[in-house]
């Protein structure tokens with residue numbers, strides 16, 4: 195078990211602050227949320243209503259699994275995240291529309307299909323390693339943008355196939371930034387009941403980026419339709435999908451929305467998780483060495499192939515423990531269709547309930563030494579002994595992340611490639627601070643000393 199004061203970089207506030215709401219909203223989740231099964235985040239009368247947070251796995255199971263039909267995505271998180279995911283996408287669909295979109299996308303995420311992508315993951319990771327071999331050598335590199343570029347290149351390849359080569363990927367990423375970094379403002383204004391058009395810092399730039407992205411993605415879809423070429427990528431799958439019951443195909447608006455959503459959901463979360471993982475390993479050198487020993491024993495110096503993934507068990511555990519301490523998706527929201535009672539709380543139809551993943555993962559009653567870094571918590575017998583909602587970086591129930599296996603395969607491949615080739619150490623003098631954007635990022639990036647091995 196490795197401890198470091200930075201593994202809990204703030205003190206939870208008993209009383210919320212508006213500043214925290216737009217910088218690091220989880221600071222406002224009260225101390226009880228780490229001790230009790232549910233907690234209420236006090237409101238800031240008259241501008242911000244109180245919010246119920248759930249942290250008891252039994253109550254969470256009720257909302258996300260047992261009574262999932264009674265809940266929908268809440269309108270506050272929907273407004274916040276729609277700048278990054280687009281409202282017509284599978285992420286926001288409900289009822290029959292959601293079931294159809296999810297069925298349509300599911301074949302792209304089957305195990306056989308994902309395994310075929312391992313060489314793509316490995317090539318991407320290898321290219322990153324080549325670059326660091328040229329540029330790193332004992333210098334300091336901010337791994338957060340590096341992981342964003344790497345995971346973005348890979349998701350584009352998975353979604354667009356060879357079409358990814360023709361895109362200006364840096365420009366795309368630059369235009370995505372204002373969309374994902376303004377989610378906290380959108381969430382706060384939605385909670386305050388302000389109209390969607392209310393300006394906030396960065397809103398103009400975000401709107402301009404939205405228009406640029408929408409045009410660029412529309413052109414991608416139009417070009418692909420015009421080419422009519424055979425392809426095995428996710429776009430091809432969405433283009434050819436038909437509802438088995440009605441024969442309906444996806445409209446252009448749905449295609450564009452889903453393409454946009456996959457581009458964002460398929461890289462931002464993984465980039466965040468990988469960057470935190472490298473940072474944690476830089477702090478905990480003994481675990482980094484143990485990880486490297488597993489990778490070298492399993493692979494030697496040859497490239498990672500699909501057959502290797504199952505042998506990299508400790509690599510997987512390191513990623514799981516990293517996402518326990520720093521879950522990229524730090525909380526999910528739900529709203530009941532009708533008035534309901536959850537635990538002692540009466541929640542009115544349409545009101546927000548937050549499943550506080552960050553607090554669940556650091557809950558005193560669920561974890562020994564919750565702030566320590568210990569990948570052995572994810573040894574299989576320990577996992578079996580835990581409630582299934584005690585650990586949920588990918589959510590739970592019917593709306594569990596469709597990309598969870600994609601993400602674990604890709605992250606395992608990348609982590610193994612990078613840790614085999616480099617030693618990561620903390621950058622002297624850097625202090626970590628959290629920023630709750632779309633995902634839980636580090637405010638000033640994650641600079642690390644990178645030594646070539």
Ligand code: HEM
Nearest residue numbers: 285459460463464522523526587588589593595596597601
């Ligand atoms: C470390 C990586 C990832 C994390 C931590 C993560 C986390 C999550 C979480 C917590 C949810 C549930 C949201 C809710 O219940 O409200 C979710 C849903 C979703 N994720 Fe992921 N995700 C990751 C990677 C991916 C990837 C790689 C893709 C696609 C390529 C993806 C696509 C989606 C989609 C489409 C949904 C919505 C599913 C639905 O509503 O049916 N995610 N993700």
